Amino acid sequence: MKAKITLKDIARELEVSISTVSKALKNSEEISRDTKEKIQAFAKLYNYKPNNIAISLKNKRTKNIGVVIPAIVHHFFTTVIRGIEKYANAKGYNVIVCLSEESFDKEVINMEMLANGSIDGFIMSLSSETQQKEDYNHLKEVTEQGIPVVLFDRITNEIDCDKVVIDDQLGAYMATKKLIEQGRKKIALITTDDYLSVSKARTEGYRKALLESELEINEARILKLSTMEVDEKSIRNFFNTQEVDAVLCVNEIFTVFSMRLVQEKGLSIPKDISFIGFTDGLLSKYANPSLTVVAQHGEKMGEISAQMLIDKVESDDGEERFQTKILEPTLVIRDSTFN
Amino acid sequence: MKAKITLKDIARELEVSISTVSKALKNSEEISRDTKEKIQAFAKLYNYKPNNIAISLKNKRTKNIGVVIPAIVHHFFTTVIRGIEKYANAKGYNVIVCLSEESFDKEVINMEMLANGSIDGFIMSLSSETQQKEDYNHLKEVTEQGIPVVLFDRITNEIDCDKVVIDDQLGAYMATKKLIEQGRKKIALITTDDYLSVSKARTEGYRKALLESELEINEARILKLSTMEVDEKSIRNFFNTQEVDAVLCVNEIFTVFSMRLVQEKGLSIPKDISFIGFTDGLLSKYANPSLTVVAQHGEKMGEISAQMLIDKVESDDGEERFQTKILEPTLVIRDSTFN
DNA sequence: ATATAGAACGAAAACGGTTTCGTGTTAATA
DNA sequence: TATTAACACGAAACCGTTTTCGTTCTATAT
Numbered sequence: 001m002k003a004k005i006t007l008k009d010i011a012r013e014l015e016v017s018i019s020t021v022s023k024a025l026k027n028s029e030e031i032s033r034d035t036k037e038k039i040q041a042f043a044k045l046y047n048y049k050p051n052n053i054a055i056s057l058k059n060k061r062t063k064n065i066g067v068v069i070p071a072i073v074h075h076f077f078t079t080v081i082r083g084i085e086k087y088a089n090a091k092g093y094n095v096i097v098c099l100s101e102e103s104f105d106k107e108v109i110n111m112e113m114l115a116n117g118s119i120d121g122f123i124m125s126l127s128s129e130t131q132q133k134e135d136y137n138h139l140k141e142v143t144e145q146g147i148p149v150v151l152f153d154r155i156t157n158e159i160d161c162d163k164v165v166i167d168d169q170l171g172a173y174m175a176t177k178k179l180i181e182q183g184r185k186k187i188a189l190i191t192t193d194d195y196l197s198v199s200k201a202r203t204e205g206y207r208k209a210l211l212e213s214e215l216e217i218n219e220a221r222i223l224k225l226s227t228m229e230v231d232e233k234s235i236r237n238f239f240n241t242q243e244v245d246a247v248l249c250v251n252e253i254f255t256v257f258s259m260r261l262v263q264e265k266g267l268s269i270p271k272d273i274s275f276i277g278f279t280d281g282l283l284s285k286y287a288n289p290s291l292t293v294v295a296q297h298g299e300k301m302g303e304i305s306a307q308m309l310i311d312k313v314e315s316d317d318g319e320e321r322f323q324t325k326i327l328e329p330t331l332v333i334r335d336s337t338f339n
Numbered sequence: 340m341k342a343k344i345t346l347k348d349i350a351r352e353l354e355v356s357i358s359t360v361s362k363a364l365k366n367s368e369e370i371s372r373d374t375k376e377k378i379q380a381f382a383k384l385y386n387y388k389p390n391n392i393a394i395s396l397k398n399k400r401t402k403n404i405g406v407v408i409p410a411i412v413h414h415f416f417t418t419v420i421r422g423i424e425k426y427a428n429a430k431g432y433n434v435i436v437c438l439s440e441e442s443f444d445k446e447v448i449n450m451e452m453l454a455n456g457s458i459d460g461f462i463m464s465l466s467s468e469t470q471q472k473e474d475y476n477h478l479k480e481v482t483e484q485g486i487p488v489v490l491f492d493r494i495t496n497e498i499d500c501d502k503v504v505i506d507d508q509l510g511a512y513m514a515t516k517k518l519i520e521q522g523r524k525k526i527a528l529i530t531t532d533d534y535l536s537v538s539k540a541r542t543e544g545y546r547k548a549l550l551e552s553e554l555e556i557n558e559a560r561i562l563k564l565s566t567m568e569v570d571e572k573s574i575r576n577f578f579n580t581q582e583v584d585a586v587l588c589v590n591e592i593f594t595v596f597s598m599r600l601v602q603e604k605g606l607s608i609p610k611d612i613s614f615i616g617f618t619d620g621l622l623s624k625y626a627n628p629s630l631t632v633v634a635q636h637g638e639k640m641g642e643i644s645a646q647m648l649i650d651k652v653e654s655d656d657g658e659e660r661f662q663t664k665i666l667e668p669t670l671v672i673r674d675s676t677f678n
Numbered sequence: 679a680t681a682t683a684g685a686a687c688g689a690a691a692a693c694g695g696t697t698t699c700g701t702g703t704t705a706a707t708a
Numbered sequence: 709t710a711t712t713a714a715c716a717c718g719a720a721a722c723c724g725t726t727t728t729c730g731t732t733c734t735a736t737a738t
Contacts, residue, residue, distance in 0.1 A: 001485045004455075006694060017718045022696060032716060047480075053396045053456040054694035057723045062392065064435070064457075072424075073417045075621075081411055085438050094452060096403070097436045099424050113433060116343075117391040117724090118403075141386075146340045256625040263627070282414075286595040288602070288627040345724060356688045361726060371686060393724035396693045456694090681738075689730075700719080707712075 005046045014042060056117075064094045065309060066119035068110050070102045070127045070154070075252070075281030076298045077125070080152065083302020084123060091310050093120075102228070104129040108138045115141075120313045121148040123305045126156060128228065132195045134158070148312035150305045153296075154197055162308045163324040164301050168198045171294040171329035172205030175248050175276040178292075178331060180213045182338050184246035184274060188221040190235070190258060191250045192228055202250050202278070230257050239265070246274040246337075252283040255291055259336065275336040289335035297327055344385045353381060395456075403433045404648060405458035407449050409441045409466045409493070414591070414620030415637045416464070419491065422641020423462060430649050432459075441567070443468040447477045454480075459652045460487040462644045465495060467567065471534040473497070487651035489644045492635075493536055501647045502663040503640050507537045510633040510668035511544030514587050514615040517631075517670060519552045521677050523585035523613060527560045529574070529597060530589045531567055541589050541617070569596050578604070585613040585676075591622040594630055598675065614675040628674035636666055 007025075011018045016035065024031045024039035025048070031039075042048075056062045065088055069077050081097065088095050096119060100107035107127045114122070122142065130136070136158045143149055149161040179187050187210070194200045203222070210217050223238045225231050230253055239261050249255040255277030259269055267273050269289050277284060277293045284291035304325055333339060346364075350357045355374065363370045363378035364387070370378075381387075395401045404427055408416050420436065427434050435458060439446035446466045453461070461481065469475070475497045482488055488500040518526050526549070533539045542561070549556050562577045564570050569592055578600050588594040594616030598608055606612050608628050616623060616632045623630035643664055672678060 001483060004484060008694075018695085019697080019719075020717060023717090026696090030716065035716080049451070049455045051396075051456040051694050053392060053401065054723090055696085056392045057396050057693090057725095058695055058697090060723070072411075072420055073414065075412065078412045078417055081436070082438065085411075085436070089437075089449075092452075094435050094437065094457065096433050097420070097424070098428075098433065099421065110428075112388075113431075116388045117393070118433065144340060145343060253621070253625065256627075260625070260627060282592070282622055283625055286592065286599070286622055286626065288595075288599060347724075357725085358689075358727080359687060362687090365726090369686065374686080390724050393693090394726085396695090396723090397725050397727095399693070679738100681736105683734105683736080685732100685734080687730105687732085689728105691728085692726085693724105696722085698719105698721085701717085702715105703717100704715080705713090708710085 004051070005048050006051070007048075010039065010042055010046075010048065014039060061313075062118060062120050063092055064096055064119045065306070065313075066096045066098065066111075066114040066122045066124075068098045068100055068107060068114075068122060068124040070100050070125060072097070072099055075283075076153075076279050076296055079281075079298030080125075080302035080305070083299035083304075084306045085302075086299070087303045087306035088310065091306075093306075093310065100127040100130075102127045102129055104133055104135065111138050111142060115145065115147060119147075121150070121309045123150045123152065123302075123309055125152050126154040126197075128154075128192075128196055131156070131197060148309055150309045150312075152301055152305045156197070160320075160322055162305075162312065162322050164305045164308065164327070165198075165324070166296050166301070166327040166329045168201035168329070169205035169208070171278065171296075172202035172248065173209045174205075174329065174331050175292075175294050176206050176209035177213075178337065179246040179248070179274055179276065180209065180215065182246075182274065185215060186218075186221065186244045187215075187246040187248065188223065188238075188242060188244040189248050189250075190223045190225070190238070190254045192225050194224070199250055202248075206248060225254075230254065232257075236261060244273065247276070249275070249277045252277045252279045252281050252287075252291065252293070255293075255336070256283050256287045259287065259289075259291075270335070270337050274338070276331075277336075280332050284332070284334065287336075292334045292337040293332050295330045295332050297330070301327060343390070344382075344387050345390065346387075349378065349381055349385075349387065353378060400652075401457060401459055402431055403435050403458045404645070404652075405435045405437065405450075405453040405461045405463075407437045407439055407446060407453075407461060407463040409439050409464060411436070411438055414622075415492075415618050415635055418620075418637030419464075419641035419644070422638035422643075423645045424641075425638075426642045426645035427649065430645075432645075432649065439466040439469075441466045441468055443472055443474065450477050450481060454484065454486060458486075460489070460648045462489045462491065462641075462648055464491050465493040465536075467493075467531075467535055470495070470536060471532075487648055489648045489651075491640055491644045495536065499659075499661055501644075501651065501661050503644045503647065503666070504537075504663070505635050505640070505666040505668045507540035507668070508544035508547070510617065510635075511541035511587060512548045513544075513668065513670050514631075514633050515545050515548035516552075517676065518585040518587070518613055518615065519548065519554065521585075521613065524554060525557075525560065525583045526554070526585040526587065527562065527577075527581060527583040528587050528589075529562045529564070529577070529593045531564050533563070538589055541587075545587060564593075569593065571596075575600060583612065586615070588614070588616045591616045591618045591620050591626075591630065591632070594632075594675070595622050595626045598626065598628075598630075609674070609676050613677070615670075616675075619671050623671070623673065626675075631673045631676040632671050634669045634671050636669070640666060
């Protein structure tokens, strides 16, 4: 086991000072050709690499960015991470991922752990519990300490920081419009409680499209699930009591699950009933029939978030100007609707 | 913006030495009651938290663990991360995730970035390119430096370290046996090239089961895809030329894609043909019909990996004893096979 | 009154770098 | 020959902790 070699080791071995070694390795003009070559050769031979921690301490910059998300076993979030990784890595940053698992407390703990010097900034999406409680003190503290934060997807207006979202309302609006164009009249919406910022916006888009088309908004056709898990009983009951010819769901899982229920009842998709979901993940592509969805462009969202964060981190902090980037959702047409 | 307060700040403000503050905050016996109370009160008031980086430098321990995986948009890997997070967080560790994206070079770069002090140990699964090249020098270097490594799922025998895998051979064996028991005679295998350790093991399990049951092994019934992406043409061609009554696939995606193809041909699942896949993910649960799969227990795998790694990190390094944990796969029966 | 022990605290080294500011040597210039 | 500038290098501070080893002072024992 050959332990890591340090500047001190090189200095001792070559009988020069630590400063000389440091400068030589940075190719400083101050050091003579000969000395530089000698030191550089020695360093290469012993595979010297500066210690990141020491550099972080000196520079007060870790080159780490903290990502706090509610869950990772969700296609959307994994694509966002991928985008973040892509941009961050290219810029020499590492990504520390923490999961809140939709819990407020975990979110707070994770942020506190990271905020004590481990990272240069946060990219995060709020846990459902946090959005429910509307308690954002942990975010306030962090921003007040001057740590940059970028919020994506599940955001809040309570915090002044950069934000990246897709236009959820527009997405739902586009989807609903599409269904209306195809002659659907009784369009259902399966969503979660309004405390989730995205669900709320999507519900608004749905309503807007119906209003515009002078279709009645039948509240009974809006199913609000209190949890993000598939509440089989509620969904089953919904389809047993409501007669609908199209369904918009706020995620993939609700969609494929609903499709199965109506297929069991002998309905044909999209002949008798159409479906549109949110999130262009594996399920959408491989479901049977494949799903028409509102794509959220998670990877792009991750890249933009990372870019905004790193810009802030590396800027000389002159002014505090925050922006909110709103990405346009895209409708990906597949077989759960007509073309 | 109130910047973070340091020991030095407290010392200056309270007119004591830095050492006294440090000791007082750790409730050292050396410091008088009065002084301790005064310092602790002050620290709490200004919300003092020690700087992680400084502590890392001092202790030569970062409380970070590096996770290097080939991809994150894969259900299996996300469940593993979840397991790692769960255990690591409970032990006060943070998880730095790096993606190799199946690339050897990225894997090497990521490891080098992290190996210079950023982490206390690695948990990783090899990229396909690495397994193909069989070049493990980056791993050797890291282990030689005394950095603990735990390999999971995609492992190699070339490296002496702890390992966690499921018994892939057994998984494939169990699955194949199940199909045989149900009267299937012409069982196909859709896999990837053998350089992937897991694919190789699964192929062996498949062969073993057939041999045991004295069924012929028809090499034409084994489809080896050169990439992990869905090679639509090859798969389509395979089903057009081969007559089979059951299919074992090494992942979910191959399975659902194949199911669709045969469904298009008018076959009924599982009446005419059965399917079993690997990985108990969303696709399996929500496919139509739902998938019978060999569950890999990713979350458990992650937990165990984290446990093994942290044990090593925190042990006093007395001896170098490495173990390989082999988890038992489980057959999850759903609707793509008979019961 | 003197030696001694313990209490309470501070100085300084250490972790591994970077960087500023000397300083000694040499060579060029007046 | 004296002055000066350039060159090549080293000392030391600094980042924020922890920790060892004094040191000072007081109180007790002799």
